[in-house]
Amino acid sequence: MLTAETLGWGLRGRAILDGISLTVQAGEFVGLIGPNGSGKSSLLALLAGLRRPDHGTVRLDGIPLPAIPRRLLAQRLALVEQQAQTQERVTVRHVAGLGRTPHLGAFTPWSPQDTACVDQALAAVDLLDLADRDWGSLSGGERQRAHIARALAQQPELLLLDEPTNHLDIAHQLSLLDLVRQQGLTVVAALHDLNHAALFCDRIAVLHHGRLDAFGPPAEILTPDRLRRVFAVDAVVDTDADGLCHIRYRVPRRPAVTAAVATSVEKELTRC
Amino acid sequence: MTGHRSAPAFLVQGVAGGLVLLAALAIGAGVGETAIPPDVVLKAVANRLWAAGYPVDPIDEGVIWSYRLSRTLMAACCGAGLAVSGVVLQSLLRNPLADPYVMGISAGASTGAVAVSLLGVGGGLVSMSAGALAGALLAFGFVILLALKAGRSPVMVVLAGVAGSQLFNAITSFIVARSANAEQARGILFWLLGNLSGVRWPDVGLALPVVLAGLALCLWHARVLDAFLFGSSSAAALGVSVRRVWITLIGASAVMTAVMVAMVGSIGFVGLVVPHAVRLVAGVSHARLLPLSALCGAVFLIIADVVSRALITGQVVPIGVVTALVGAPVFALLLIRGRAT
Numbered sequence: 001m002l003t004a005e006t007l008g009w010g011l012r013g014r015a016i017l018d019g020i021s022l023t024v025q026a027g028e029f030v031g032l033i034g035p036n037g038s039g040k041s042s043l044l045a046l047l048a049g050l051r052r053p054d055h056g057t058v059r060l061d062g063i064p065l066p067a068i069p070r071r072l073l074a075q076r077l078a079l080v081e082q083q084a085q086t087q088e089r090v091t092v093r094h095v096a097g098l099g100r101t102p103h104l105g106a107f108t109p110w111s112p113q114d115t116a117c118v119d120q121a122l123a124a125v126d127l128l129d130l131a132d133r134d135w136g137s138l139s140g141g142e143r144q145r146a147h148i149a150r151a152l153a154q155q156p157e158l159l160l161l162d163e164p165t166n167h168l169d170i171a172h173q174l175s176l177l178d179l180v181r182q183q184g185l186t187v188v189a190a191l192h193d194l195n196h197a198a199l200f201c202d203r204i205a206v207l208h209h210g211r212l213d214a215f216g217p218p219a220e221i222l223t224p225d226r227l228r229r230v231f232a233v234d235a236v237v238d239t240d241a242d243g244l245c246h247i248r249y250r251v252p253r254r255p256a257v258t259a260a261v262a263t264s265v266e267k268e269l270t271r272c
Numbered sequence: 273m274t275g276h277r278s279a280p281a282f283l284v285q286g287v288a289g290g291l292v293l294l295a296a297l298a299i300g301a302g303v304g305e306t307a308i309p310p311d312v313v314l315k316a317v318a319n320r321l322w323a324a325g326y327p328v329d330p331i332d333e334g335v336i337w338s339y340r341l342s343r344t345l346m347a348a349c350c351g352a353g354l355a356v357s358g359v360v361l362q363s364l365l366r367n368p369l370a371d372p373y374v375m376g377i378s379a380g381a382s383t384g385a386v387a388v389s390l391l392g393v394g395g396g397l398v399s400m401s402a403g404a405l406a407g408a409l410l411a412f413g414f415v416i417l418l419a420l421k422a423g424r425s426p427v428m429v430v431l432a433g434v435a436g437s438q439l440f441n442a443i444t445s446f447i448v449a450r451s452a453n454a455e456q457a458r459g460i461l462f463w464l465l466g467n468l469s470g471v472r473w474p475d476v477g478l479a480l481p482v483v484l485a486g487l488a489l490c491l492w493h494a495r496v497l498d499a500f501l502f503g504s505s506s507a508a509a510l511g512v513s514v515r516r517v518w519i520t521l522i523g524a525s526a527v528m529t530a531v532m533v534a535m536v537g538s539i540g541f542v543g544l545v546v547p548h549a550v551r552l553v554a555g556v557s558h559a560r561l562l563p564l565s566a567l568c569g570a571v572f573l574i575i576a577d578v579v580s581r582a583l584i585t586g587q588v589v590p591i592g593v594v595t596a597l598v599g600a601p602v603f604a605l606l607l608i609r610g611r612a613t
Contacts, residue, residue: 050508074511081509084502087368088556101499102511106492154510 001026001061002186007046008055016042017210022058024188026157029181031197031218032190034207035231040190041082043207046162047188048079060158072104078151080144082162086135093131095146096121099153104126121152125179140167145176152183161189165196194231198222198245206230218245289567293348300344300574301336304581307574308332317341339473346471347525347577347591348570349479350532355550355569356487357525358543359561363497364504364521365426371544372529374438375429375522378538381409381530382464383440383447389460390451401461401534408530411440416522426504437591466539466592468577475535486528493521494558501556539592541599542569548606 007020017039024030032040044225045051047058058065064080065073078099099121100114122128125145130137130138137201138146144164151159159180173193177200180187197204198218206221208230214221222245227235228235284315298310299316308316316333318324356370365374384407385400387393394403415436419429448457490497496517499507508514529543546569547561554560576594583589 045505048509070508070513071511074509079509081502081506084506086501088551090501090556094556095501098499098501098510101495104495106495141350268362 001260002047002188003059003062004043004047004056005054005058005059006106007043007058009046009051009053015210017046017053020207020212022212022215024158024186026186027184028202029187029200030189031201031204032188032207033194033197034213035190038207039077039210040207041162044079044162044188044190048077049073049159050079061173071102074154074156076156077158078154078156079160080147080151080162080164082166088135090135091132092127092135092138092142092146093118095124095135096127096131096149096153099150099155102154117155118149118153121149124152124183125149137155141169141172141176144168148176148180156185158186158188159183161187163190163192165193167190194222194227194247195245198247219243222247239272285611286563289563293567293570294456296571296574297341297344297348297418299496300347300578301340304340305586306332306335308336312336313320327350331419340477342473343468343469343471344574344577345476346468346479346536347573349476349483350536351546351569351571351573351576352566353483353569354543354573355529355538355546356490356562356567358484358547358569359542359550359558359565360490360521360525363500363545363558364518365429366500367426367430368548369544370430371541372525373437373538373540373543375526376411376415376433376440377408377526377529378533379437379440379444380414381405381443381533381538382409382460383407383411383532385463386444386447386452386460390447390456404534405530407440407534409526410524411436412432412530414439425532462590464592465590466537466595467575467588468591469588470578471536477541479531479535482528482531483566486524487503487562489524490521490561490562493517494562497521497558497562498556506580537590537592539573539595541595541603542573545599545603546572549602552606552609 002024004020004022008015009017020043032043034040042051046053049058049070051070052066060068060073060076080167096118097114100110100117104110104114119128119131122131125148127142127145127149130142133142135143135146144167147166148161161180164180165176168176173196177189177196180189181200189201191201200215201218203216204218204221206226213230214226219239222237224235224237227233227237227247236248237252238246238248240246298313301313302308302310312332313323313336315326316328318337319326319328319333320337354372358370361370361372361374362368367374381404384403384405387407388398388400389402398406415429415432418435419432422428422432448460452460496507497511499510499512504514504518507517523539532539547565550561550565550568554564573591573595576591576598580589580591580594583594
């Protein structure tokens with residue numbers, strides 16, 4: 001169970017996050033949504049213990065993060081950052097193998113169990129066939145999956161993901177989120193696509209100007225009113241028979257263009 | 273991955289590496305104005321180490337023991353220390369152009385050296401090497417403080433290093449221009465380009481433990497260094513205490529480099545080229561990269577020293593000139609190759 005209590009954090013005197021309190025239950029898939037610059041990545045960094053909040057505390061099962069040694073924390077909590085890149089020539093297997101770092105001491109030899117764990121992680125993201133491929137030759141989606149394999153090899157209870165579906169095509173976006181959900185871990189994921197948040201999340205937290213605007217089940221959170229206020233979009237929210245939300249965005253039509261297209265079509269028709 | 277080597281394979285590789293190093297040392301001690309065959313070198317060393325009592329010409333023995341062996345060992349220490357520092361800095365700063373001098377260390381060392389030798393700082397009680405060591409550590413401290421103030425990112429560290437180097441180089445030039453006569457200026461230049469001529473056993477007695485301790489410390493952090501593959505926040509997420517590792521390993525590199533520069537001047541390109549070349553062959557795993565780089569750096573500098581003595585008869589070319597003449601083209605090749613892949 002991950003708890004944030006009145007978190008505040010700023011950069012060069014500018015407040016990025018302010019008064020954020022939320023509790024993530026074990027096994028839950030929590031989506032973090034909000035416009036660009038609303039503080040999603042910063043909140044994930046605080047929740048992962050990478051940055052110390054200026055105010056408030058993050059607790060894992062009641063223990064404040066600074067009181068947990070880094071290595072023990074990394075055995076329980078894994079973070080997949082946005083677009084972590086390297087110029088080095090490494091294989092997919094090597095990248096996934098980094099996930100074993102918190103479980104291995106300075107002189108602990110690599111064991112067959114570690115290899116098995118990495119194989120399992122690679123299999124989970126369907127990369128076992130590409131295990132010996134060079135990092136540089138991978139597509140964006142394959143790299144993202146390799147990062148998730150690395151996180152899974154950490155064998156965490158909690159997985160924090162920062163926009164994991166960026167730069168992926170739609171099929172890979174859906175399969176990746178589905179894959180994450182199937183691991184049975186507690187997940188907190190910053191997501192850009194609101195429909196994906198509606199499809200996959202048990203609860204959604206909405207960040208707006210560094211504050212927590214709302215936190216609850218998708219059907220309660222994704223209302224036309226809130227979408228207009230937070231994201232500045234006009235949208236219709238449908239709820240299907242399973243109780244899942246679907247968001248349709250509405251943009252103003254461009255009558256002049258439509259008319260022009262109509263007349264040109266008419267001309268084409270009369271010419272025939 | 274790190275541990276896929278079995279223990280016997282590791283042992284075999286270790287022994288092979290040791291033999292290569294011994295061979296290089298024997299060659300380094302044998303080649304010179306009077307060539308001495310390797311078996312005589314080994315006999316002379318055996319005589320000195322455990323009084324083996326082989327019949328060896330006492331002059332040969334003296335040349336080998338008092339002059340060439342200490343010098344060759346120093347070259348090995350320097351090469352290993354600079355190469356290991358290069359590996360560590362390139363990994364931690366995530367900058368392929370980082371080398372042991374990026375933190376302003378050689379610039380500071382030269383300032384310290386000229387301050388002692390030309391300005392008379394220390395009133396004759398401080399040796400030029402001690403001045404260089406103090407200058408190197410001072411410059412390193414300055415660069416680190418500047419980097420911390422400027423925002424702590426690896427790029428800032430490199431930029432702070434550039435700024436620090438320029439500053440200390442300017443001070444050096446100022447002191448030389450103001451106070452040195454032509455003879456002194458030539459001596460300073462020779463020192464700056466790397467000079468193993470004056471090396472004796474007490475120098476080796478300091479350099480060898482420093483390098484061995486530095487290498488051991490870095491090897492202890494090999495797995496941690498691997499975790500920096502995707503940057504420091506990714507390393508932190510993998511359970512690495514980034515700040516502690518930075519302070520420990522960058523500090524260790526700085527001390528190793530400062531000690532080497534203080535004794536033999538700044539020898540360029542070893543710390544830059546050797547890690548890249550080894551990485552191409554051995555991959556990115558530091559458990560392999562660090563010892564191999566140390567070995568290659570040591571052997572490379574022993575050979576460079578031999579070349580610097582043999583290139584022009586009766587004269588020693590500064591070893592920094594030899595390493596740069598070899599290193600610069602190799603580095604250019606690496607850059608082009610790196611772009612092609």
